[in-house]
Amino acid sequence: MIKLEGITRTFQVGDQPVHALVDVTETIAEGEHVAIMGPSGSGKSTLLNIVGCLDRPTSGSYHLNGRDVGVLEEAELTNVRRHEIGFVFQFFHLIPRLTAAENVELPMIFAGIPRAERRQRVTTSLEAVGLAARIGHHPDQLSGGERQRVALARATVMQPQILLADEPTGNLDSQSGRAVLDLLDQMNDAGLTLIVVTHDPKVAHRADRIVVLVDGGIERRVRGDQIGEILAMLAEEDED
Amino acid sequence: MKVSEVFKFAAKSLTGHRLRTGLSLLGVTIGVAAVVMLTALGEGARLYVVEQFASLGTNLLIVLPGYTETSGTFGYGGVPNDLTLDDAQAIARLVPAARRVAPISMANDEVAFHERRRQVAVLGTTPEYQEARQLDMARGEFLPADDVDRGSPVVILGAKTSKELFGSVEPVGKIVRVAGWRMRVIGVLAKQGTKMGLDFDDIAIVPVATAMQLFNQTSLFRILVQAHAYSDLDIAKTEVRQLLIERHDEEDITVITQDAVLSTFNAVLGALTLAVGAIAAISLSVAGIGIMNVMLVSVSERTQEIGLLKALGVARRQILAAFLTEAALISSAGGLLGLVLGWLAVRLLVRLYPVLPASPPIWAVVAALVISVGVGVTFGLLPARRATRLDPIAALAGR
Numbered sequence: 173m174i175k176l177e178g179i180t181r182t183f184q185v186g187d188q189p190v191h192a193l194v195d196v197t198e199t200i201a202e203g204e205h206v207a208i209m210g211p212s213g214s215g216k217s218t219l220l221n222i223v224g225c226l227d228r229p230t231s232g233s234y235h236l237n238g239r240d241v242g243v244l245e246e247a248e249l250t251n252v253r254r255h256e257i258g259f260v261f262q263f264f265h266l267i268p269r270l271t272a273a274e275n276v277e278l279p280m281i282f283a284g285i286p287r288a289e290r291r292q293r294v295t296t297s298l299e300a301v302g303l304a305a306r307i308g309h310h311p312d313q314l315s316g317g318e319r320q321r322v323a324l325a326r327a328t329v330m331q332p333q334i335l336l337a338d339e340p341t342g343n344l345d346s347q348s349g350r351a352v353l354d355l356l357d358q359m360n361d362a363g364l365t366l367i368v369v370t371h372d373p374k375v376a377h378r379a380d381r382i383v384v385l386v387d388g389g390i391e392r393r394v395r396g397d398q399i400g401e402i403l404a405m406l407a408e409e410d411e412d
Numbered sequence: 413m414k415v416s417e418v419f420k421f422a423a424k425s426l427t428g429h430r431l432r433t434g435l436s437l438l439g440v441t442i443g444v445a446a447v448v449m450l451t452a453l454g455e456g457a458r459l460y461v462v463e464q465f466a467s468l469g470t471n472l473l474i475v476l477p478g479y480t481e482t483s484g485t486f487g488y489g490g491v492p493n494d495l496t497l498d499d500a501q502a503i504a505r506l507v508p509a510a511r512r513v514a515p516i517s518m519a520n521d522e523v524a525f526h527e528r529r530r531q532v533a534v535l536g537t538t539p540e541y542q543e544a545r546q547l548d549m550a551r552g553e554f555l556p557a558d559d560v561d562r563g564s565p566v567v568i569l570g571a572k573t574s575k576e577l578f579g580s581v582e583p584v585g586k587i588v589r590v591a592g593w594r595m596r597v598i599g600v601l602a603k604q605g606t607k608m609g610l611d612f613d614d615i616a617i618v619p620v621a622t623a624m625q626l627f628n629q630t631s632l633f634r635i636l637v638q639a640h641a642y643s644d645l646d647i648a649k650t651e652v653r654q655l656l657i658e659r660h661d662e663e664d665i666t667v668i669t670q671d672a673v674l675s676t677f678n679a680v681l682g683a684l685t686l687a688v689g690a691i692a693a694i695s696l697s698v699a700g701i702g703i704m705n706v707m708l709v710s711v712s713e714r715t716q717e718i719g720l721l722k723a724l725g726v727a728r729r730q731i732l733a734a735f736l737t738e739a740a741l742i743s744s745a746g747g748l749l750g751l752v753l754g755w756l757a758v759r760l761l762v763r764l765y766p767v768l769p770a771s772p773p774i775w776a777v778v779a780a781l782v783i784s785v786g787v788g789v790t791f792g793l794l795p796a797r798r799a800t801r802l803d804p805i806a807a808l809a810g811r
């Protein structure tokens with residue numbers, strides 16, 4: 173369970189404070205599928221980074237499974253990222269010199285998982301994203317959709333509770349995007365908490381709920397199937 | 413995470429950037445090869461000089477008749493007392509620091525065998541001289557031990573003298589004429605070359621009493637005193653001087669040591685070693701800066717990768733270890749290659765110049781390896797720490 177209370181994140185740019193997040197309070201239950209939408213610069217990525225323990229809020233509290241993340245040391249945060257959270261990025265971030273299998277294996281190597289188990293989990297994970305045949309390919313030998321699926325396998329190979337995806341389909345054509353989204357849905361159905369940042373209504377539509385950020389604050393929460401309301405609202409915003 | 417895994421990860425990122433890795437490898441290789449070659453040369457030169465010195469005989473004092481202010485120049489001041497065989501025997505008896513005492517008498521004269529004659533240095537001395545000057549025999553014997561003041565008519569010839577006079581005839585046992593006197597050849601010196609200005613290949617050595625009679629001398633030319641050890645040289649010098657002043661009632665002798673020459677060589681060798689060390693240090697630190705450069709490029713080129721590792725939950729010290737391992741791998745591989753290259757170069761050098769016993773001293777080989785890895789890790793530390801301190805979000809964004 174993710175419990176955010178009064179989260180504020182302020183960046184100091186020169187002597188000008190930039191308020192990326194202002195007093196965000198939100199609770200996301202285990203197994204939920206949440207989409208975060210909002211105009212560019214509204215703080216979506218900042219929120220995701222805080223949830224993923226890559227960043228710390230300026231003020232407010234964040235409890236992950238009942239534990240106050242704010243008081244954790246750097247090493248403990250590293251541990252949280254290693255075991256409880258998976259990341260998927262818009263630009264995949266595969267390491268080009270490593271094969272698909274080696275990319276997936278990477279988090280397990282640093283987590284000290286024995287080789288035999290790693291082998292097995294790599295195979296299982298790549299099979300799960302339908303890329304068992306591409307196990308020895310390098311990223312530049314894969315299509316965009318395949319790369320993102322490798323990244324997805326890597327993000328889930330440590331069996332995290334929570335998967336965070338920042339524009340996971342932002343760089344994909346609609347067909348490969350759909351394949352990735354189907355996989356995400358599948359994993360969510362299996363119990364993975366899924367938080368997706370997106371501009372794409374088709375992506376948000378799949379979520380249980382949609383959180384809309386505007387200027388660093390939560391403007392509105394709607395059910396996933398009420399995506400129409402948000403589109404209207406965002407269109408209104410654009411007219412302003 | 414196992415060490416072998418860190419190695420594999422580091423090795424993969426090195427082989428992923430062949431040119432860059434290759435260039436920095438080259439830097440270390442050249443640095444270490446330079447250390448190996450330079451120290452081999454330095455050591456070769458040192459061994460060469462030490463050998464030359466050893467062949468002169470060591471820990472020697474030379475007593476000259478006549479007093480001079482500055483030791484080492486042989487000017488006579490006034491009319492000195494004779495330096496006698498008794499003086500030499502007194503030194504041997506009364507100066508405990510003296511291990512060997514060899515009186516020397518010198519003249520230039522003719523040595524003849526039938527019609528062949530040759531003008532050579534005729535040196536009169538005692539058996540001790542052989543050890544003190546480290547003279548090797550080619551055939552026969554050196555002077556007999558029981559002939560200090562008897563004056564037997566025997567002679568030892570230098571290698572060249574013997575060859576000129578006898579050609580292929582066996583010289584030992586033959587009678588030659590030295591300054592017109594019949595003497596039996598009892599030995600021939602091995603080839604020695606010139607030592608302290610005396611050509612030991614063209615020489616005739618006779619018992620000291622024989623020489624003094626032959627040339628009608630009352631004073632010895634010199635007395636050679638060998639101390640037990642280098643550290644005894646000063647005491648020996650003082651005691652010999654005092655003893656002779658007492659015996660002569662005045663200071664009419666000069667005692668010199670090879671000290672001056674030796675310390676000059678010591679200084680030269682010290683400077684050489686220092687220079688070699690300095691050059692080696694410079695070339696290795698250049699290599700180190702090369703490694704640092706490569707690692708800095710590597711870190712900035714792989715910013716996104718580092719951000720990713722952080723997002724994947726890789727700990728700071730693991731990232732540090734991975735980058736340090738890369739630096740250590742480059743530098744140790746470069747170090748090994750450098751050793752091989754340097755060793756080959758030294759072998760080539762020895763083949764071209766066999767007189768120079770060039771070989772890298774073990775300490776230099778070990779030091780070169782240790783320093784190259786040390787330098788690699790030290791200079792790799794800054795970039796590696798920079799990597800661990802990157803903000804993961806900015807790093808992922810490639811900022």
Ligand SMILES: Nc1ncnc2c1ncn2[C@@H]1O[C@H](COP(=O)(O)OP(=O)(O)OP(=O)(O)O)[C@@H](O)[C@H]1O
Binds near residue numbers: 216
């Ligand atoms: N490191 C930073 N330093 C200064 N300002 C920052 C930093 N990161 C984000 N911001 C600012 O915070 C605000 C929110 O940024 P954020 O990246 O969260 O937006 P976003 O909703 O993800 O936008 P987009 O849809 O374009 O990705 C923006 O105004 C941005 O300029």
Ligand SMILES: [Mg+2]
Binds near residue numbers: 216217218338
């Ligand atoms: Mg964003």
